[in-house]
Amino acid sequence: MPELLETLQYDFFYHEHPRYYSLTALEAAFAPHGLEVFRVERIPTRGGSLRVHAGVAGQYEVDGSVAALRESEASLGLTDEGTYRKFAARVAEHRERLRGLLAEVTRDGSRVAAATSPARATTLLTYCGLGPADLEFVSEVNPRKIGRLSPGAHLPVVAQERLCGPDQPEYALLLSWHIADELMSLLRADGFRGRFIVPLPEPAVV
CATH class of the missing domain: 3.40.50.720 (NAD(P)-binding Rossmann-like Domain)
Structure with missing residues (x-):
């Protein structure tokens, strides 16, 4: 998600790829089902992607990559609605x-x-x-x-x-x-x- 926003890849939203997830969004989606992310990797595929390892909450030790990426996303404004409004404005200007x-x-x-x-x-x-x-x-x-x-x-x-x-x-x-x-x-x-x-x-x- 950070790479997509930074490089203005709005053309990457199309019929095969209607949505993209940050770690924060995935954790919110998994939690109601008793799942948690225990490891996450940033990989270069498709302009920047996440490889997320998740399982039943408490079954696996959560390593430091999860907290580190969560903090990184917060510092980049990925949990702030204003970030996406600014992205939309940049797209229109482009x-x-x-x-x-x-x-x-x-x-x-x-x-x-x-x-x-x-x-x-x-x-x-x-x-x-x-x-x-x-x-x-x-x-x-x-x-x-x-x-x-x-x-x-x-x-x-x-x-x-x-x-x-x-x-x-x-x-x-x-x-x-x-x-x-x-x-x-x-x-x-x-x-x-x-x-x-x-x-x-x-x-x-x-």
């Missing part, structure tokens, strides 16, 4: 900055397409109101996605060769921004010569 950046780079007639079509992109595209007027297409390597439309935004999903071919756009919006370095290297190797737009956590042209 939408305007991303839309503004796209308007700026296309002012001279430059074209922008999106690279990759991960599930999380649906949240980003629809919340930011991005569609065919903003992006020419979405490029993909997954044959199951090619030839379809992106959910909500209705952008045509095309083979990556179109993004990297002779009539390529000047900019590629990286929808899999969480692996931006890897993705940029792959696209360069495939022949993309334009510039990249990394949408989160802060919209930037690289």
Whole structure:
């Protein structure tokens, strides 16, 4: 949860991932059922996750990781409603900055397409109101996605060769921004010569 809030990963809320839990929230959910958390680990999976070990209350010795994370969450404001209201405000501000950046780079007639079509992109595209007027297409390597439309935004999903071919756009919006370095290297190797737009956590042209 801290990593999600810090890096503004609001695009990680979608149909497979409708909710995320802090240790504090999990303890409140477990307690009425006679369960307690006895060990917790922070792991890097999916931008930052928790591996929680829980069992019947009193059956296992509770190690120091639980109290340490509980205190950390409190110090980060995860038990304060205001933290989430501020997150919502940051998300709304981000939408305007991303839309503004796209308007700026296309002012001279430059074209922008999106690279990759991960599930999380649906949240980003629809919340930011991005569609065919903003992006020419979405490029993909997954044959199951090619030839379809992106959910909500209705952008045509095309083979990556179109993004990297002779009539390529000047900019590629990286929808899999969480692996931006890897993705940029792959696209360069495939022949993309334009510039990249990394949408989160802060919209930037690289």
